[in-house]
Amino acid sequence: xxxPKLLFVVTEDWYFVxxxxxxxxxxxxxxxxxxxxxxxxxxxxxxxxxGLRLLPVELNRGTTSPAVGLxxxxxxxRLYKSEQxxxxxxxALKPVVLxxxxxxxxxxxxxxxxVAGLGTTFASRSLIARAKRLPIQYxxxxxxxxNNTRVIVQNRDDAEELTALGLxxxxxxxxxxxxxxxxxxxxxxPPPDGPPLVVLPARLLHLKGISEFxxxxxxxxxxxxxxxxxLVGAPDPQNATSVxxxxxxxxxxxxxxxxxxxxxxxxxVLEAATVVCLPTYYREGLPKSLxxxxxxxxxxxxxxxxxxxxxxxxxxxGWLVPPRNADALANALADALAHPEKRAAFADAAYADAQxxxxxxxxxxxxxxxxxxxxx
Numbered sequence: 001x002x003x004p005k006l007l008f009v010v011t012e013d014w015y016f017v018x019x020x021x022x023x024x025x026x027x028x029x030x031x032x033x034x035x036x037x038x039x040x041x042x043x044x045x046x047x048x049x050x051g052l053r054l055l056p057v058e059l060n061r062g063t064t065s066p067a068v069g070l071x072x073x074x075x076x077x078r079l080y081k082s083e084q085x086x087x088x089x090x091x092a093l094k095p096v097v098l099x100x101x102x103x104x105x106x107x108x109x110x111x112x113x114x115v116a117g118l119g120t121t122f123a124s125r126s127l128i129a130r131a132k133r134l135p136i137q138y139x140x141x142x143x144x145x146x147n148n149t150r151v152i153v154q155n156r157d158d159a160e161e162l163t164a165l166g167l168x169x170x171x172x173x174x175x176x177x178x179x180x181x182x183x184x185x186x187x188x189x190p191p192p193d194g195p196p197l198v199v200l201p202a203r204l205l206h207l208k209g210i211s212e213f214x215x216x217x218x219x220x221x222x223x224x225x226x227x228x229x230x231l232v233g234a235p236d237p238q239n240a241t242s243v244x245x246x247x248x249x250x251x252x253x254x255x256x257x258x259x260x261x262x263x264x265x266x267x268x269v270l271e272a273a274t275v276v277c278l279p280t281y282y283r284e285g286l287p288k289s290l291x292x293x294x295x296x297x298x299x300x301x302x303x304x305x306x307x308x309x310x311x312x313x314x315x316x317x318g319w320l321v322p323p324r325n326a327d328a329l330a331n332a333l334a335d336a337l338a339h340p341e342k343r344a345a346f347a348d349a350a351y352a353d354a355q356x357x358x359x360x361x362x363x364x365x366x367x368x369x370x371x372x373x374x375x376x
Contacts, residue, residue: 003033004109004375007085009076009095010036011059013043019116019179019288020091025050026364027371032087037079055079059094062238069098076102087371092116093140100143110374112367113144114152115162116179116285137165144168150370152176154285157306174370177310178286180363181295181354187271188297188351190344196274196337198301201232201266201289204243209279209303215326216279216333218256227337232269234262270296275336275343278302281323286311291358294350299343301332317350 035053217229276293284307300318319332
């Protein structure tokens, strides 16, 4: 009997390597023939080194043009006809919508749609985003329906919203908390001596609360708080809310925050950190940066929004503040910096949750169960 064929569809190779490579390797080890369809950029080697077949496909995250979407849908349908996968695992909204429509009528045993947060369109208050929301909801509803479809969400808020809006059948939703991390690579020793370091590890999108973080750092420095503040990440030009180069250069000149850029060595970054901050108002799934903070036993200050509140457990494992509020963020950071015992208690609670829920092997096992459910 031949191995069941599993096809991942992800827009970017860097995202696949960061968030799904360990899952693909687990599926390979469990006997699946695994292929990855993605835009090929700078992360080919880790995928091929893992023994996975790599299939180039262009899905442009930066456009919602119907004409481009139709071309991409046709591209995916040709790919599916050629590959004839048993299971297709779409990751994020664009692959979920276009990929599910492309698979209609084809002999695919199961479709897994991973909705890792509802993204920019559901988070933004702009008139353009609001205008897009209704047709996107119709497209999502069409994509998520079907007896051979399972929808993986990372937090309870998204599960409830998809059900409340009639976008997905509750019986087909599976809650799997995040992408998972390798707990063994993180050092859980206390933060180093010296001035405390607050890091914000994320793509530099305004919806991630970057401007609020810079403003909070400025407020705390004006109060004489002796701490360092670092942005760890790069802009994402394909996202309409990306921070610009001129904004970054202005912040660098002002000196309130350090600009570290993209880092691939997050265990080392977190080893140096005292507090991890994510003041996002993006519709997160379960932010990997905060899962990594929990795995490294670091205190968390973040916003009370879907996904984040699941991880911070209503304030039991960190500080939660209202989104878009630099003053509240500054006050929470000041409290975190002034009370090491409180930081340690919150970090211990987050670490215990990471051990219980976020280990990559546990996440992979839960996802493999979804594949087997569809194959049976």
